[in-house]
Amino acid sequence: MEVLKIATAGSVDDGKSTLIGRLLYDTRSLTDDKLEAIERSSKQKGYDYLDFSLATDGLVAEREQGITIDVAHIYFSTATKSYIIADTPGHVEYTRNMVTGASTSQAAVILIDARHGVIEQTYRHFFINSLLRVKDIIVAVNKMDLVDYAEERYQEIKSAFEELATKNDYKDQQVTFIPVSALRGDNVVTRSDAMPWYQGQTLLEHLEALDTQDIYNRGKARFPVQYVIRPKTEDFHDFRAYAGKVYGGELNVGDEVVILPSKTRSRIKEIYFYDQTYETAARRSAVSISLEDDVNVSRGDMIVKAGELPSIDKRFTATVSWMDAEHLQVGSNYVLQHGVHKVLARVQTVHHRILPDYSGVETGVDSLKMNDIASISFQLNKPVFFDAFKAHRTNGSFILIDPRSNNTVGVGFIE
Amino acid sequence: MTAKTHINALENEAIYIMREVAAQFERPVLLFSGGKDSITLVRLAQKAFYPAKIPFPLMHIDTGHNFPETIEFRDQMVAELGVELIIRKVQDTIDQGKVKEEFGRYSSRNMLQTTTLLDAIEAYKFDACIGGARRDEEKARAKERIFSVRDDFGQWDEKNQRPELFDMLNGQIEHGQNVRVFPISNWTELDVWTYIEKENLEIPSIYFSHPRKTFVRDGLIWSASEFVYKDEEEIVEERQVRFRTVGDMSCTAAVISKAATIREVVAEIRESSISERGARIDDKRSEAAMEKRKQQGYF
Incomplete structure (x- = not known):
């Protein structure tokens, strides 16, 4: 049996939890007592449908606010594969949690609400998944039932997304589009009668066919x-x-x-x-x-x-995703953990910050706030032995630890 | 050596985590309950350091309300492995007046364990406690990190957890804090059983079908025992049962089962429409029962 790790991206309103619930429900992965608990909670809150997010939003604060704050891990299996879904929040203030979920995933499901099409969040989800070199992207165009299962609308969204994808420098990435209705179960596990114009695989069929051996990019040992x-x-x-x-x-x-x-x-x-x-x-x-x-x-x-040496250097430039409430400042020192190797690192230069709507970059920046992504040069006290992230997913990434709080405050992808 | 199959991948991940614990902390301990998850942890620790011995002790927080079969098994296993076992008793914490015994129908020592555990962590100055909790067990546990930092009071701040990226585990803490480590976070109940079968691990007999004096309350099958409160009108009958999880007698319900071998247990779990913790009385107290206990420092 193989294991496939998937990250989901999309806001609550895109129907992400409903999609996961539908996957669990249609693969018969929800046990009776869990279903009963969902039914009970849904009823108590006065909903007239089953709120599957109650199965995945495990914290009191999440259930109170009706949003996903932290990554939840959900497990289910079919006859051929074991699945681990990292259910990540979609809001911009939780970008860091999305990065966390995507870092260990081979595939990502990006949800788009068919009524709203490609929005700013879609840019962010796609950008982060490309930055992290997530190989398989599945764009699930959801709520097709609310646009009368119209092929035209689906094609419109697909074109808009493909336009976005042309800017992507990760050429090996596979992008697949599937029109679904998570609420009604169209094309999630079972094929939809409502969309005869769609001849492709259902979401589960697609996941079942993915090659899991490539989870971590091959490279030098x-x-x-x-x-x-x-x-x-x-x-x-x-x-x-x-x-x-x-x-x-x-x-x-x-x-x-x-x-x-x-x-x-x-x-x-x-x-x-x-x-x-x-x-x-x-x-x-x-x-x-x-x-x-x-x-x-x-x-x-x-x-x-021998003959396969990585770069050995006390300087490098990396794309950093900042994850802490305390701002990153030029000139500050952090502990840089590269795999199991720890060194001290000083922030030398912030070359540019990626604009929050991913339309371009901003220069002349000397500090980063939480959820910012920027290109940064570091000076280290001892050399590390690294590859570019594009060539080696594990040996090209690192985390930053603030020695004052001991918190993990950022993640970097060596350029 | 390959890491291709699902169970091998999980095993390799857990071994890596065990080694990170030994390398990053000064005084780690493995929390051992005698249940299947902690038995699995012990085997993973053996594999991680072989041929060297496991470089940390085991610790059992003994509620005094354990199934006798579990305790018997625990002592035999420790003797065979030659590892150090620390036992801390909830009864002592009660005698010291730090916690009060619960009374009544749903009384249990489950909540009281937390104080005993936190006292032991402080007394031995443990900086890392390895536990067998899994994310698939319960929805608050699904939010848990692999290295989960606890403050000076042993508490979990669930809204402010450290991000964990790729394989990198950050074990840096302040003096007085400790880290709870969960090497089998990504395993499911079925994975644990598959591993027990593959490794041919011994487990306590109560995981297999046996006759037991029980009574039914709230749709759950409770053990009739001196440690479990029972109303007079609750009728005790002998039933053929087994346990899916092993807590103490007052918080673990049995399931009707004929499964007498690991293979039969696996087949039964595959068919089951009830989750593993569906038979945990301690989780039924409220929707957020586990989250509340975890915040206070529970396993």
Whole structure:
């Protein structure tokens, strides 16, 4: 069984929760007691329909205000796939939560209300998903029942979105359009009789057909060392292995490797997973490896194949999404966590800020407020070993931590 | 070694999280209840550090109202693994006058555990507590982070959580704060059972079908026991049951079941139209029961 992580984007009024509820309902993923709870709550609030958002909006504040504030994770499965949906808020003040949800997703469902068409929020959702290199975008044109299932309206919205997509620099991105009515269940799980003009897949059919093996972009193999395993017991007296997760490519016993930052060379001697040894460590596997030579390796170091070195530098420029109420200021210092490697970083220059309506950029900015996205140059106290985000999703991203509050205050994508 | 299948991907993610805990914190602890989720956590911790021993102790917050089968299982498992087990008793917290025993029909020690847990965290100066909560269990837990920061009072500020991006976990905290860590956040109930079967893990016998003296209240099947309040008119009968979750006796309801093996349990869950926590009496107190408990410092 494969796992597919999806992020949803759209405001409450676009019918996002109804769509998720419909997916759960039509795949029979809602248990009786959960359905009963939804029925009870809906009735109590005097609604004459089932309010599925009550299943996903888990916090009291969310139910009171009728909006999604924080990312909720929803799970369901079919015979072929396990799905994890990150249900993210659509409002501009929660952009940071959308970035969070999109960061671990392979696919995104962007909802558009057929009555309103492409609006500013659609720009934001599309921009963020492209920035984060989310590979599959599904544009669900919802509430088709309220525009009489008119093909003309659907085509209009599709053209407007395609116009938007021409500005996108992520050429491998797949954009798919599906006309749906979440409320009535048209083209969500079951095919719609009301739209004979649409011959494509239903939303679930499309999700079922997606290739999950590409969740994290393939690239060169990167092995950030998380932890050094030294049992110091009688049975394993001289045992020493480096634990971590393999990103981008695979590692094999016998590979000639370079350890960063020391640039020492060695070879992979053994690959362990629990009490077994393996010839190969695949992408995304959490293994431990030992080296032929007795070299000095510690947490934060990186093991890469010889001839596949990343950039090693104390400066770089990145697109940063700011997530904290305290403003980012030019000249401020932050802890920069790149994978498991932490360094100190100073904000040198803000090159430009992306305008909130994504129509262009603004220069001459020296501070960022929450939910701003901007291009920034950093100066670091120690080198990091990175790739451009476009070439390597994991090794090209980092988080910023404010040493005063310890909060995660931003995320960056190295340019 | 591959990470291709669903269960392998979840296992690799959890092992990565275990290692982050060991690397980022000085005094971590694994909260162990003897239930299937915490048994799964122990196996994941073993795998993360093998051939070294698990580099942190286990801790059980003992309500004194446990199923005896769970306690028996706990002690046997700890002896086999050779890990340190810390036991802190809710009874001691009651004796110290810090909490009051509940009385009446729905009395339970479930809420009282929080105080015992927070006291233990302070006494041992734990800075990270690994727990087996999963996002699919309950809608407040669906909002939970993998590294979830608790303030000096052990409380959860659900509206102001740290964003978690990609694999990067931020464990930086102030002195006195602690982090609750949930390595199996993304697992479902079925995933846990699939893993127990794949790894051939031992679990307490009450997860399988057995005869038990029970009575029915509010449509749920309660264990008849000295720890559970019962009205005289509530009739005790022997029923063939099993438990889907294991809390203490006063807050966990049984389900009618003939499932005697892991395979049969998995088949039963697939067919079931009731959720796992549908048999948790503690969640039925109100729509926001779990969120309230979590804010106060519950698991």
